[in-house]
Amino acid sequence: MWTLAWRNLWRHRARTLIVGSAIALSYALFLILIGIEDHSGEEMSAKAEDFVGGALRVEGGEFTAMRTLDHLVPDGVALAERIAALPQVRNVRVEVELQGLLSSPRNNTGADLRGIDPDNWPTALEDLGLAVAEGRFLHPDDATGIALTRTVARELSVALGDRVVLTLSDPDGEVTRALFLVATILDVEPGGFDRIAFTHLQAAQRAANLGDAVTGIGVQLADSRQRFRLQPDLQAQVDQWRPDQNLAVLTWDEVLPELVAMIEVDRANTLVFLGLIFLVVVFAIANTMLMSVLERIREFGLLGALGLGPGHLIRLVFIEGALLTLAAMAVGLAIALAGHTAIATWGIPLGEGGLEYETAGISMVDFSLYSTLIPLHWIRTSVLIFVLSMLASIYPALRAMRLEPTEAMRTWK
Amino acid sequence: MTSTAPEASPSPDTAARPAAEDVLIEVRDVSRIYTQGQLEVRALDRVSVTFAPGEFTAIAGPSGSGKTTLLNVIGALDKPSAGSVIVDGREVAQLGRAEGADFRLRHVGFVFQAYNLLPVLTAYENAEFTLALQGLPKTERRERVMPLLERVGLGQKADRRPDELSGGEQQRVAVVRALASKPNLVLADEPTANLDRKTGEALLDLMLELQREHGITFLFSTHDPLVMERARRILRMDSGRIVADERQGEA
Ligand SMILES: Nc1ncnc2c1ncn2[C@@H]1O[C@H](COP(=O)(O)OP(=O)(O)OP(=O)(O)O)[C@@H](O)[C@H]1O
Ligand SMILES: [Mg+2]
Numbered sequence: 001m002w003t004l005a006w007r008n009l010w011r012h013r014a015r016t017l018i019v020g021s022a023i024a025l026s027y028a029l030f031l032i033l034i035g036i037e038d039h040s041g042e043e044m045s046a047k048a049e050d051f052v053g054g055a056l057r058v059e060g061g062e063f064t065a066m067r068t069l070d071h072l073v074p075d076g077v078a079l080a081e082r083i084a085a086l087p088q089v090r091n092v093r094v095e096v097e098l099q100g101l102l103s104s105p106r107n108n109t110g111a112d113l114r115g116i117d118p119d120n121w122p123t124a125l126e127d128l129g130l131a132v133a134e135g136r137f138l139h140p141d142d143a144t145g146i147a148l149t150r151t152v153a154r155e156l157s158v159a160l161g162d163r164v165v166l167t168l169s170d171p172d173g174e175v176t177r178a179l180f181l182v183a184t185i186l187d188v189e190p191g192g193f194d195r196i197a198f199t200h201l202q203a204a205q206r207a208a209n210l211g212d213a214v215t216g217i218g219v220q221l222a223d224s225r226q227r228f229r230l231q232p233d234l235q236a237q238v239d240q241w242r243p244d245q246n247l248a249v250l251t252w253d254e255v256l257p258e259l260v261a262m263i264e265v266d267r268a269n270t271l272v273f274l275g276l277i278f279l280v281v282v283f284a285i286a287n288t289m290l291m292s293v294l295e296r297i298r299e300f301g302l303l304g305a306l307g308l309g310p311g312h313l314i315r316l317v318f319i320e321g322a323l324l325t326l327a328a329m330a331v332g333l334a335i336a337l338a339g340h341t342a343i344a345t346w347g348i349p350l351g352e353g354g355l356e357y358e359t360a361g362i363s364m365v366d367f368s369l370y371s372t373l374i375p376l377h378w379i380r381t382s383v384l385i386f387v388l389s390m391l392a393s394i395y396p397a398l399r400a401m402r403l404e405p406t407e408a409m410r411t412w413k
Numbered sequence: 414m415t416s417t418a419p420e421a422s423p424s425p426d427t428a429a430r431p432a433a434e435d436v437l438i439e440v441r442d443v444s445r446i447y448t449q450g451q452l453e454v455r456a457l458d459r460v461s462v463t464f465a466p467g468e469f470t471a472i473a474g475p476s477g478s479g480k481t482t483l484l485n486v487i488g489a490l491d492k493p494s495a496g497s498v499i500v501d502g503r504e505v506a507q508l509g510r511a512e513g514a515d516f517r518l519r520h521v522g523f524v525f526q527a528y529n530l531l532p533v534l535t536a537y538e539n540a541e542f543t544l545a546l547q548g549l550p551k552t553e554r555r556e557r558v559m560p561l562l563e564r565v566g567l568g569q570k571a572d573r574r575p576d577e578l579s580g581g582e583q584q585r586v587a588v589v590r591a592l593a594s595k596p597n598l599v600l601a602d603e604p605t606a607n608l609d610r611k612t613g614e615a616l617l618d619l620m621l622e623l624q625r626e627h628g629i630t631f632l633f634s635t636h637d638p639l640v641m642e643r644a645r646r647i648l649r650m651d652s653g654r655i656v657a658d659e660r661q662g663e664a
Contacts, residue, residue: 007533298528305490305525306543306590307518309511406491409525 001312005319008292019288020328026281027332027385030274031378032339035371037270039344041263042372045224045252048259050127051193052252053093053218055227058083058238060215061246072171073247076214077117077201082241083219088230093117093218096204100168102148102197104156111152113166113197115204115214128196129189135160137184138200145183147198158182170209178207219249227251278385282392289321289396300400301408310401317400321393325386333382343371437597437630438464438487443496443506445482445653456482457493458653464598464632469624471641472634474650480634483650484600487632488521489513501597518546522591524601524633529587530575536582537562537571540589547594554593561589565619581612585619592623599624601633605640617643 009016049055058079060071073079080092096115101108118138125131130149137147146164148156158164159182166178180199188194205211219234221227228251235249253260293300300313308316348369445457456479464470472480485491486498489505490513498506505516517523522543530539540562541554549557562571565585567578575583584604591599601620605613617640624631633644641647649657 003538004531004534011533299531302525302528302531304514305488305517305523307514307516307521307546309514311511312514312546406485 001316002319002323005316006323008296008320009324012292015288015291016324019284020324020331022281022284023325023328023385023389024332024335026274026277027329027382028335028339029277030381030385031333031336032343032371033270033274034377034381035336035340035373036343036348036369037267038374038377039370039372041267043370044259044263047129048252048256049220049224052255053095053216054091054220055224055252056219056221056231056234057250057252057255058217058219058234058247059250061248072210072213072215073217074211074213074242074245076212076217079238079242080214080217083217083234083238086234086237088222088226089219090222091220093220094201094214095216095218096201096208096210097215098166098168098204098208100166102152102156103165103167104158104162106157107155109152109155111148111195111197112193113199113204115199115201115207117201125186128193130186130193130196131189132184133187134185135183137186138198139183142181142183143200143203144180145199145203146180147184147186148182149186149188149194149196151188151194152197153182153185160185166207168208172209174209176207176209178203227253278388282388285321285325285389286392286395288324289317289393290399292320293317293396293400297403297408300403301405304403304405304408313400313403314397317397318390318393321390321396322386325389329382329386336378340371340373343369344373435465436463437466437468437501438632439497439499440483440487441497441499443483443486443493443498445479445486445491446494455653457486459496460653460655461496462648462655462658464630466597466630467624467628468646469621469631469644470633470646470648471644472632472648472650473636473638473641474634474656476636478650479653480650481602482653484602484632484634487598488523488600489516518543518594520597522594522596522599522629524584524587524591524599524604526603527580527607529590530583532575535572535574536567536578536586539575539586540571540593542590543594558589558593561593562586564623565589579612581608581616584608584616588616588620588623592627592629595627596629598630598632601631603634603636605635605637610637610639613637613640614643 058073060073076094080094083089084092094117098113098115099110100113102111102113116138118140125137132147133150135147136142138145146166148158148164153159156164162182164180164182166180168176170176180203184198186196199207201214205213221230231249231251238247238249303313303316440460440462443457443460444455447454447456458479460479460483472483474480482491486493486506487500489498489500489508492508493506496506497504500516501520503516505513508516530536531542534542537558541558544554544557559568559571562568565588567582567585567589570578570582575586578586584607588599588601588604591601599620604620605616608616620631620633621643623629635641645661647657647659647661648655649659
């Protein structure tokens with residue numbers, strides 16, 4: 001039966017090759033686009049994680065929703081140390097995140113001020129796409145030092161050693177001010193966060209009258225894809241340690257829902273585009289299979305006379321469809337792997353300016369597209385495409401089955 | 414088995430009914446009516462006939478007389494509108510599609526006028542097709558099919574595709590396929606109609622010899638008077654009825 005099916009496919013060599021290439025190419029395109037999509041998704045996830053401080057974040061309940069200083073994590077450093085000792089946790093980043101107004105004698109500008117412990121953020125600058133351009137970064141001696149990105153420094157017209165004043169409202173709603181000296185100017189890589197300022201954790205706590213409280217503890221996991229599974233565990237643990245403090249454990253996706261939505265819209269667009277392409281291919285398969293059934297009516301009659309029942313005939317058509325699809329998919333997979341490897345190695349340049357977009361305060365610039373192979377996604381896509389192709393064989397198979405042998409034998413006389 | 418061979422009956426014109434245990438096929442009061450719009454065509458009109466095991470029977474008659482329909486009904490390819498068809502003790506008249514196919518696979522070999530072979534398979538693969546469907550292992554299929562192919566003079570051409578064989582050679586492959594599965598009966602619908610006289614006669618002689626060697630019941634339809642002479646029993650049909658049932662000695 002398999003031999004028969006395979007040879008039947010090659011009766012119309014040209015037709016089989018055309019439909020086979022259509023399947024192979026659309027399948028390859030499918031996989032390659034998914035690879036690119038997955039790469040930019042992972043890249044955005046990584047950036048988002050850096051921005052949030054980790055795959056998970058512990059914060060005062062509703063801090064994310066309210067963005068006010070009513071929702072804090074009391075004695076944040078102590079809690080962070082206990083979390084850091086948990087298995088699966090790679091690192092923790094304690095931070096105080098303040099929205100305030102920075103002023104110099106000449107200018108004002110809004111900025112995202114992070115009070116951090118530089119020891120806890122060893123790779124923080126790099127992760128955020130920042131590099132020290134002038135001065136030194138938050139040395140322990142610089143208790144009142146502040147690090148500004150070049151963008152913010154330019155807006156304030158300040159240089160190293162100049163004074164800046166941070167104005168904000170404290171948890172009680174009182175307006176407070178704190179004086180800082182510019183200790184560092186940071187260069188921002190394309191795609192880095194350019195409206196950001198850093199101070200020592202304690203300096204930020206003091207400036208906002210927070211005491212020992214922090215606004216969040218970023219929890220970096222050994223494998224950030226485990227975040228959804230570990231989230232409830234950590235929530236339970238935190239609730240046990242701090243029963244009365246109404247602390248929340250969020251994934252970065254919950255902290256930055258706009259970014260998630262954007263990744264999903266992007267993915268949906270790709271899928272719709274691919275779906276339309278593949279719909280055409282499915283029709284091509286259905287059409288080919290139907291033609292090949294209708295031009296062999298006499299032969300199906302003969303098969304019936306020889307003792308192939310309706311079930312056999314259906315199976316024959318399905319096997320032909322499956323062989324065609326599988327052979328084409330094998331070729332498509334080879335093309336996709338080659339394409340993926342090429343794109344992952346050299347990238348697809350997008351020209352001078354690259355592609356710039358900004359979501360949730362995170363700006364991204366891609367100069368090139370790269371590809372990441374997530375086996376699960378490729379397998380899922382392959383199964384989907386195979387199933388769709390098989391659906392395309394249903395009608396032709398039913399036509400073959402419904403042929404009455406005697407009728408079929410008469411058609412050519 | 415009894416000792417009464419059907420051809421022992423010398424009377425050419427009587428349809429002497431063989432004893433019950435000597436009946437392989439019993440067709441009783443079978444009608445097959447095709448309706449085409451208002452028109453009713455009685456392809457078979459209350460046909461009753463029996464065939465003994467090992468009989469070699471020709472069905473003759475003008476075009477449209479119902480020969481093909483009779484063969485199809487016996488092979489469960491077609492359902493009669495009325496009557497019963499019993500093959501080897503089994504009622505086949507009302508078998509469903511799948512049961513009918515299974516019945517043919519196990520008990521019936523078919524040979525048609527033309528287009529008998531699957532064009533994508535070699536002569537050998539065509540010949541072993543039903544055996545493969547029956548699930549026989551490869552070596553056993555080879556042991557059964559190759560001697561038969563050699564017997565019909567196609568041992569050297571086993572690997573050829575049908576379009577590389579002559580019409581007569583194709584028909585011989587079809588005969589081998591029909592015989593290879595050792596069926597109870599072989600139904601051949603005008604197996605020689607597309608062949609020239611000489612090739613047709615040679616095929617008939619071959620079928621006759623094989624039938625004798627293997628003791629298989631053979632039923633074939635034909636227009637050709639010379640071809641029917643080779644049969645020991647000739648059923649003559651007209652307008653869906655059997656109008657004569659002749660038995661004759663060795664040709
Ligand atoms: N599917 C069908 N629909 C309508 N009429 C049919 C059908 N099949 C057969 N018939 C009619 O039944 C009658 C008997 O047909 P059948 O094919 O059995 O004749 P035949 O003796 O085999 O003829 P031939 O020698 O031409 O093959 C014919 O009149 C034919 O037109
Ligand atoms: Mg006929």
